[in-house]
Amino acid sequence: MKICVLVKEVPDAAVQKRIDPDTMRLDRSGEKNLNPFDTHAIETALQIKEGGAIPVEEVVAVTMGPDSAVRALHKAVALGADRSVHLSDDALVGSDVCATGYALAKVLEPESPDLVLLGQQSDDGECYTIGAVVADHLKMPSLTQVVKLDVADGKLRCERQAEYGYDTVEVELPAVISVGDAINEPRYPSLKAIMGAKKKPLDAKATADAGIDSGMVGEPGSKTAVLALNPPPAKQAGEIIEDEDTNETVEKIVAWLDERKLL
Amino acid sequence: MAVDTAALNEQTDIQRDITEMVRQFADEQIIPNAEHYDHEDSFPEPIVEQMKELGLFGVTIPEEYGGMGLDLTTYAMIVEELSRGWISISGVVNTHFIGSYLLMKFGTDEQRDHFLPRMATGEIRAAFSLSEPEVGSDVQGIKSTAKKGEDGKWELNGQKMWVTNGLGSGIVFVLMKTDPKADPPYKGMTCFITEKEPWKEVNEGDYAGLTIPPKIKKMGYKGVESTELLYDGYRCPPERVLGGEEEGVGRGFAQMMDALEVGRVNVAARGVGIAQRALELALRYSQERKTFGKPIAQHQAIQFKLADMATKVEAARLLTRKAARLKDAGERSDLEAGMAKLFASETGKECVEESFRIHGGYGYSKEYEIERLYRDAPLLLIGEGTSEIQRMVIGKKLLQRHKI
Ligand SMILES: Cc1cc2nc3c(=O)[nH]c(=O)nc-3n(C[C@H](O)[C@H](O)[C@H](O)COP(=O)(O)OP(=O)(O)OC[C@H]3O[C@@H](n4cnc5c(N)ncnc54)[C@H](O)[C@@H]3O)c2cc1C
Numbered sequence: 001m002k003i004c005v006l007v008k009e010v011p012d013a014a015v016q017k018r019i020d021p022d023t024m025r026l027d028r029s030g031e032k033n034l035n036p037f038d039t040h041a042i043e044t045a046l047q048i049k050e051g052g053a054i055p056v057e058e059v060v061a062v063t064m065g066p067d068s069a070v071r072a073l074h075k076a077v078a079l080g081a082d083r084s085v086h087l088s089d090d091a092l093v094g095s096d097v098c099a100t101g102y103a104l105a106k107v108l109e110p111e112s113p114d115l116v117l118l119g120q121q122s123d124d125g126e127c128y129t130i131g132a133v134v135a136d137h138l139k140m141p142s143l144t145q146v147v148k149l150d151v152a153d154g155k156l157r158c159e160r161q162a163e164y165g166y167d168t169v170e171v172e173l174p175a176v177i178s179v180g181d182a183i184n185e186p187r188y189p190s191l192k193a194i195m196g197a198k199k200k201p202l203d204a205k206a207t208a209d210a211g212i213d214s215g216m217v218g219e220p221g222s223k224t225a226v227l228a229l230n231p232p233p234a235k236q237a238g239e240i241i242e243d244e245d246t247n248e249t250v251e252k253i254v255a256w257l258d259e260r261k262l263l
Numbered sequence: 264m265a266v267d268t269a270a271l272n273e274q275t276d277i278q279r280d281i282t283e284m285v286r287q288f289a290d291e292q293i294i295p296n297a298e299h300y301d302h303e304d305s306f307p308e309p310i311v312e313q314m315k316e317l318g319l320f321g322v323t324i325p326e327e328y329g330g331m332g333l334d335l336t337t338y339a340m341i342v343e344e345l346s347r348g349w350i351s352i353s354g355v356v357n358t359h360f361i362g363s364y365l366l367m368k369f370g371t372d373e374q375r376d377h378f379l380p381r382m383a384t385g386e387i388r389a390a391f392s393l394s395e396p397e398v399g400s401d402v403q404g405i406k407s408t409a410k411k412g413e414d415g416k417w418e419l420n421g422q423k424m425w426v427t428n429g430l431g432s433g434i435v436f437v438l439m440k441t442d443p444k445a446d447p448p449y450k451g452m453t454c455f456i457t458e459k460e461p462w463k464e465v466n467e468g469d470y471a472g473l474t475i476p477p478k479i480k481k482m483g484y485k486g487v488e489s490t491e492l493l494y495d496g497y498r499c500p501p502e503r504v505l506g507g508e509e510e511g512v513g514r515g516f517a518q519m520m521d522a523l524e525v526g527r528v529n530v531a532a533r534g535v536g537i538a539q540r541a542l543e544l545a546l547r548y549s550q551e552r553k554t555f556g557k558p559i560a561q562h563q564a565i566q567f568k569l570a571d572m573a574t575k576v577e578a579a580r581l582l583t584r585k586a587a588r589l590k591d592a593g594e595r596s597d598l599e600a601g602m603a604k605l606f607a608s609e610t611g612k613e614c615v616e617e618s619f620r621i622h623g624g625y626g627y628s629k630e631y632e633i634e635r636l637y638r639d640a641p642l643l644l645i646g647e648g649t650s651e652i653q654r655m656v657i658g659k660k661l662l663q664r665h666k667i
Contacts, residue, residue, distance in 0.1 A: 033283075071276070071280075074276075074280065188287065188288050188313075188317055189280075190317045190318045191281060191284075191319065191321075191322065191331045191333075194281055
């Protein structure tokens with residue numbers, strides 16, 4: 001079995017995020033890191049490989065992003081992926097979710113993976129949807145927000161985070177699965193793995209190499225356009241009840257909840 | 264504008280990746296657990312086990328022995344991050360690092376082959392021992408002796424003090440007097456590699472004659488044990504003289520002083536780490552805590568404290584990296600290592616104290632991390648030579664270099 005893991009370089013969690021008003025895109029300057037959710041996807045792949053229930057020949061990390069994204073790939077292979085593929089091209093700049101999903105699917109196609117894993121969301125865009133788009137192009141079933149995954153008899157048994165509780169779903173392979181951060185505790189890359197990361201094969205591809213129709217990517221190929229940006233509405237100040245007489249306080253809280261039909 | 268901060272810090276990609284990993288490890292594994300082990304004064308075994316897997320015991324040991332073969336500069340970056348978490352964690356690695364340095368630089372091929380592979384994995388850990396109950400700064404004044412017996416083995420006798428990792432280590436690099444009549448005394452000193460059973464108080468069999476009394480109760484720097492070592496007729500085979508009998512006898516003092524030079528860079532890095540953490544805690548607390556209607560960070564008196572702390576941390580880091588880089592380049596670094604050790608350890612103590620003040624009464628509470636840092640930081644003023652001794656070394660070297 002071959003597992004491909006989609007990874008992304010995102011601004012480091014410590015960096016304050018801002019939208020560039022000129023381009024209407026996220027300002028991605030400053031410290032960057034591998035998207036934390038993707039480290040859970042890599043860990044999932046490694047646990048399947050090490051678990052031995054099904055032989056895994058290869059774990060391949062795949063990204064689309066600028067030159068600097070190579071660091072995210074190095075981290076992915078330091079964590080244990082066997083090799084990586086980097087799709088990078090000026091034509092891809094400004095791709096929306098649909099365009100990005102299409103481009104990634106074109107890179108994945110020749111790999112013919114049995115399983116595609118990815119983090120359920122990226123720390124920057126937080127779209128939650130790339131997995132579904134990729135799956136659509138690859139004609140594979142897709143599950144999102146998976147927090148438990150077992151491989152048995154060539155099938156996957158997944159627990160998927162639902163609004164209340166979990167859905168347990170069985171999926172045929174090949175499939176595209178996005179994972180949540182509750183699925184596992186990612187390991188730390190050892191010093192040896194960090195130092196060996198640059199020695200693992202990295203395949204750099206431009207759009208033409210991947211057979212990507214340049215009309216379907218970048219700004220021209222994107223189906224969405226950002227027209228305006230507005231800050232989220234400011235939170236209403238909460239109501240503070242001073243606790244003078246606890247019985248009264250409790251009554252007040254109950255009345256408040258009752259008014260809003262929350263009880 | 265994208266700023267490549269790694270380049271400004273003069274870090275290579277590998278150094279940046281390593282620092283990031285160790286920082287994450289400190290944030291997730293060390294800082295949340297330090298309070299527990301500090302409170303119990305117990306050895307942080309699970310953390311140490313993970314560190315073995317990550318390769319943190321073999322940072323500077325060459326690859327041919329299973330280590331990482333990284334330089335002192337990278338090692339100092341790692342130590343800074345570990346110490347930012349808790350200096351006791353770096354304490355577990357530090358004496359080991361000095362031991363491996365001694366072997367790499369002075370050991371015979373047999374000694375290296377015998378110990379380094381197991382040291383690189385952390386399977387055996389090293390301690391080093393100069394100090395005695397009556398002697399610390401004045402190393403030439405040690406009293407412990409080793410005498411060659413008729414069977415060719417050396418018999419070690421004497422009492423050693425303040426041995427960090429004294430109980431858990433598997434080998435101790437110990438300085439002994441082998442020629443009591445030598446003048447000056449340092450010419451009559453030899454370093455022995457004494458093997459022992461880790462975590463065993465009373466050694467038996469081949470290691471009989473080495474007893475480790477209960478660990479010393481300390482103000483801070485808990486979790487990692489500091490002990491006495493009682494050598495009473497311990498018999499050390501001739502091939503365990505560091506560098507072999509021919510090269511090693513009478514060379515122990517010089518070998519140890521050489522190792523202390525890298526040891527000083529190591530302590531400097533610990534000072535930077537603890538100072539950095541104190542600054543982080545102060546930055547957070549001073550923006551949360553309000554007095555007189557505004558966050559205390561908005562009072563100029565507090566802002567000035569923060570400014571001084573951040574300036575000193577940065578300066579200490581640069582001094583430390585410079586000393587490490589000089590050493591890596593094969594240049595003389597004795598003066599710089601002394602300066603780095605002096606400035607960074609004092610910075611550690613000063614930043615911790617300022618951060619403590621910023622925390623007000625809560626800084627005095629065990630609920631707050633700064634309370635532990637306040638007890639931990641002073642060690643750095645003492646170990647590997649006190650600030651007074653650093654000033655003596657710096658002064659002496661300065662005059663040597665600028666003789667008129
Ligand atoms: C927690 C801890 C761990 C340690 N771990 C180790 C270890 O692993 N291995 C090891 O060998 N040692 C270790 N030490 C010992 C440490 O190196 C010594 O404590 C240190 O060198 C100081 O020696 P001392 O305590 O004997 O002080 P002293 O030498 O007695 O000094 C007392 C005071 O006099 C000052 N002083 C001394 N000489 C002069 C002078 N000529 N001029 C001016 N002032 C002077 C000193 O600066 C100090 O202020 C450790 C110590 C501690 C506290």
